[in-house]
Amino acid sequence: MAPAVLLGAASALLLALVAAEWRPLLDLDGGISRTTHRWAVAEDGLTQAARVLTDWVWDPWTMRLLCAVAVILLLRRPAARWTAGWLVVVVALATAVQQGLKAALGRERPVWSDPVDTAHYAAFPSGHAMTATVVLGLLLWLLHRQGVSPAVWRTALAVAAVSVTGVGLTRIWLGVHWPTDVLGGWLFGASTVVAAVAAHRRLRPTPRGTAPRRSGGTRPPSPELAPFTSDDPPRRPR
Known part of the structure; x- marks a missing residue:
């Protein structure tokens, strides 16, 4: 519970500071955003690459499509259907929380005289950052639970880390989010994953009989990912 408490406290604190429009936080947001916007205007090549990444590769709908593929794979195994439903419910709830916070705070996005990109609706928290954190965090946990090989695990972890970090940075670079919007997306997303x-x-x-995986070792796949014919978990032998 310690990570959940820490992440929850950090998320609540940031939410309170943003809602109260705490001046030092707003000044920090403004200073970083003005600097990155100057860079984005000057570096057209990087800006175009950031637009492709944020609009296609790391877009929330791309993340939801990836989640849908995972759900379909889970549904193919009767014993994993509960987990498939859990995954759908968590991602749906995260989206509802994200939209609810946006509507409640109504924080304005940065406004520039020479914008390099546009976005709509309220700013806090970043939907791109939160959705990527939730979806990739849950999928990483499912891979760990399955007991994949160390090479697959390291690759998945690297891709997830680059994606979650990258999508947040592109939103700041393109000037459509304040840095604390992205930080809020990461914090609320991580809190959702830990709680889920x-x-x-x-x-x-x-x-x-299914011991947790140890570093460098192997373990049997999770029973939910093994070919059981029933949705009920294995019963203890009598």
Whole structure:
């Protein structure tokens, strides 16, 4: 519970400071944004690359499509159908929370006389940053639970880290979000992942005989990802 408490406290603190329009925070946002906007205007090549990445590769709908593929793969195994539903519910709830916060705060996005990109609706938290954090965080946990090889795990971890970091930086670079919008997206997204994993472990605990994976070692795949013919977890032998 410690990570959940820390992430929740950090998210609540940032939310309170943004809602109160705390001047030092606004000044920090403005200073960083003005600097990155000057760079974005001057570096047209990097700006175009950032637009492609943020609009196609790391777009929230791309993340949801990736999540849908994972759900379909899980549904192919009867014992994993509960996890498939859990994944859908968590991502849907994260989207609802994100939109609710945007509507409640109504924070204005940066406004430039020479914009390099445009975006609509309220700014806090960044939907791109939060969606990428939630989807990729949950999928990483599912891979870890399956017990993939170290090479696959390291590759997935690197791709997720680059994607979550990159999507946040592109939103700031393109001048459509304040830095604290992105930070808020990361924090609320990480809080969602930690809470969702804790709920999964409580409601659908791993049966005995499937020890957690150790660094450099292997473990049997999670029973949910093994070819069971029933949606019920394996029963203990009598």
